[in-house]
Amino acid sequence: MSPHFIRPPRLVPGSRVAALSLSSGFVTEVMGRYHAGVRQVAGTLGWEVVPAPNALRGPEYLYANPEARADDLHWALHNPDIHGMVSVIGGDDSVRLLPFLDLNLIRAHPKAFLGYSDTTITLTQFLRAGVRAYYGPSLLTDLAENGGMHPFVAQGLRRALVEEPRPFDLAPAPEWTEFRQDWADETLQEVRRPFHPGDGWVWLQGTATAEGHLMGGCLEVLDMLNGTPGWPAPDLWQGAVLALETSEDVPPPAQVGYWLRNYAAQGILAGAAGLLLARPRGYTPEMKDDLYRWVRRILAEAGRADLPVVANVDFGHTSPQLTLPLGGLARLDPALGRVTVTP
Known part of the structure; x- marks a missing residue:
């Protein structure tokens, strides 16, 4: 039996969504990009994005005041005029928020929270509080995509967060990119990045259909969380479909293996139902x-040669990204090459 996670209310057109800087305060260095994200979210999804009280106070202040970052999350949860939350950008130190986060408040006021990368820390705390969370684009990345939000991203967000919840099939992106555009150059905002043709998924192993609740995130960030009080209890991992990705740090394949070996030692792999691996950013075909x-x-x-594994899935640090409802059910059908998600 999968654990039960509260499904937050949908974010429909007209919803007010708080922009949270829970990691880096870098946004103040690229305010043109921030405003582009706000415009594109309004134009494509109909949400009104409003900054949390501390979100735009700059990198020095936010680095020195992790409690203020946690306060912004609590403000958004308490505020009846805020219907959901989106991470502005990732970083590398939101693990410092753990002593200040109120899981009881998260559970008492369940609201949709969207982000990825270093936001893995806070998304995982939503799961620990028994509330679904959404692994998907941040405000400065795919929501502010050069030339407009990609239709693949918009479709994924609508299915996960906007439409009446019903099962839907994931699909490979028709094209993808990891090209780095200069966000500080506002003249490039409407210049579309170069894309590669879509290269599809890779089913690595497994033949039997499997189903479980989605858990996971960025492996480098999960490594920071591992062993802290914010690490999920064993029963939360039991029966999960793991969704794991790597960042622009481009960890070597052997390092990914070592992290997975740790999961085997914890019993996580023994109890897993399946595994989704994201397209790894910065990898050569040989890697x-x-x-x-x-x-x-x-x-x-780990004795799991039977585990269904699909790789090269479009979430995480390449674009365009899917939105995965962590805590929602995922069904893997290797025979049909199908992944079905219930948001």
């Missing part, structure tokens, strides 16, 4: 092949 060898090797060590 991808090596990654897949490491994944199969560690799963074999």
Whole structure:
């Protein structure tokens, strides 16, 4: 039996969404990009994005005051005029928020929270509080995409957060990119980035259909969380479909294997229902092949050569991104090459 997670109310057109800087305060250095994200969210989804009280106070203040960042989350949860929350951007130190986060407040006021990368820390605390959370684009990334929000991103957000909740099939993106655009150059905001043709998913192993609640995030960030009081209890991992991705730090395939070996030692892999691996940013084809060898090797060590695994999925640090409802159910059908998600 999967744990029960509260589904937050939908974010429909007209919803007010708080922009939270829970990690880096970098946004003040690229305010043109911030305003582009606000415009594109309003134009595509109909949400009104409003900054939390401390969100635009700059990197120095937010670095020195992790409690103020947590206060912004609590403000958004308490505020009846705020219907959901979106992370402005990731970073590398939101683990410092753990002593200040109020899980009882998260559970008492369940609201949709969207983000990825370092936001993995806070998304995981929503799961620990028994509330679904949404692994998807942040305000400065795919929501402020150059030339307008990608239709693939908009479709994923609508299915996960806007429409009446019903199961839907994930699909590979028709194109993808990891091209770095200069956000500080506002003349480039309407210049579309170059994209590669979509290269589809890779089913690595497994033949039987499997179903479980989605858990996971960015592996580097989960490594920061591992061993802290914010790490999920074993029963939350039991029966989960793990959704794991890597960042622009481009960890070597062997390092990904070592992290997975830790999950095996904790019993997480033994109890998992399935595994979604994101397209790894910055990997060469040879590195991808090596990654897949490491994944199969560690799963074999853990006695899970049966585990359904689909790789090269479009979430995380390449664009366009899917939005995955963490805590929602995912069904993997290797025979049909199908992944169905219930938001």
